[in-house]
Amino acid sequence: MRVISNNVPGYRVKIVIHSIQTSRFEPTDAIPKMTLARSDQLSTMANLVELEQGLYALEIGESTGMLGQVSSLQVPAVHVSALRNEPERSAEIIGISGRGDSWLDREGGTVIVKSPGGGAYVLVTVYGLPAQVVSVPDIHVRRLDRPHSNGAAPRFPDPAGYPADEPEEIRSEIVLHVQRLGDLRFPGESWVGNRGKKLRIEAFSIRPVDTLLARDIEFKALGPKGRQTPWVTDAKLCGTRGQGLPLTGFAIRLAPHVAERFDAVYQGAFFESGVVGPHRNGELCTPPITDDPLEAINVRLVRRSQR
Numbered sequence: 001m002r003v004i005s006n007n008v009p010g011y012r013v014k015i016v017i018h019s020i021q022t023s024r025f026e027p028t029d030a031i032p033k034m035t036l037a038r039s040d041q042l043s044t045m046a047n048l049v050e051l052e053q054g055l056y057a058l059e060i061g062e063s064t065g066m067l068g069q070v071s072s073l074q075v076p077a078v079h080v081s082a083l084r085n086e087p088e089r090s091a092e093i094i095g096i097s098g099r100g101d102s103w104l105d106r107e108g109g110t111v112i113v114k115s116p117g118g119g120a121y122v123l124v125t126v127y128g129l130p131a132q133v134v135s136v137p138d139i140h141v142r143r144l145d146r147p148h149s150n151g152a153a154p155r156f157p158d159p160a161g162y163p164a165d166e167p168e169e170i171r172s173e174i175v176l177h178v179q180r181l182g183d184l185r186f187p188g189e190s191w192v193g194n195r196g197k198k199l200r201i202e203a204f205s206i207r208p209v210d211t212l213l214a215r216d217i218e219f220k221a222l223g224p225k226g227r228q229t230p231w232v233t234d235a236k237l238c239g240t241r242g243q244g245l246p247l248t249g250f251a252i253r254l255a256p257h258v259a260e261r262f263d264a265v266y267q268g269a270f271f272e273s274g275v276v277g278p279h280r281n282g283e284l285c286t287p288p289i290t291d292d293p294l295e296a297i298n299v300r301l302v303r304r305s306q307r
Contacts, residue, residue, distance in 0.1 A: 061138035193296030203239025222249030
């Protein structure tokens with residue numbers, strides 16, 4: 001459990017993060033009646049979002065819960081802030097869809113964040129009425145810059161023997177189910193997960209966002225004692241939820257009808273074994289230490305050069 005202090009208009013509130021997760025909600029037919037809370041306490045839940053260096057859009061979905069007001073704060077409300085334990089590594093909150101603030105109302109919105117060299121953490125906190133159970137709304141992290149396209153080095157050093165003129169890369173989206181964090185969605189443009197944090201990945205899925213279809217990508221996972229899942233496609237989650245079972249390896253490949261034109265290249269980071277790979281096109285990415293849990297993955301989908 002982590003305790004973090006944060007400022008809310010009219011109050012000094014301690015935020016206790018019991019769990020960090022995102023949830024999907026179905027829209028309701030009617031909006032609950034607004035109430036005025038007389039207590040000086042707020043219900044809170046928070047999510048720590050880890051960002052590598054770059055410019056991002058945090059797309060935050062609608063919050064659920066009864067409408068109300070605590071002092072001058074209308075709830076439910078969401079606040080986005082940068083952790084400042086290390087000032088030189090603090091993210092810059094640029095604003096919400098062009099506005100110069102970092103508060104969102106019930107409907108949610110988009111927050112622009114600039115993460116410095118070495119990466120940073122952003123805290124997304126939802127506030128609700130006292131005694132209400134609140135949940136962090138859906139969070140979609142979307143990268144706005146593409147550092148590998150401006151002359152920077154590719155994410156993999158000489159990945160799988162590709163020449164210096166990097167092949168066309170197919171953008172993708174990756175969902176990880178992570179120990180204590182729940183389902184997290186990332187753009188598939190770099191390492192995703194929590195390298196060095198020893199938070200195990202328990203399931204994952206991959207969805208192309210251009211050129212290829214979800215059914216064009218197939219993937220499988222390995223668990224303790226070498227157990228393997230079947231090949232999964234259509235961006236379905238591969239692995240388990242809520243069973244405390246880590247992934248200990250994985251593999252990714254293209255479906256047969258596109259395998260001659262595209263490659264899947266990938267790495268895994270494990271608790272004790274460190275980085276393994278790159279592997280490609282269905283090869284198993286497994287650590288040298290048996291049953292070493294997976295904590296991060298790095299995936300590229302690329303079009304083969306026509307030679």
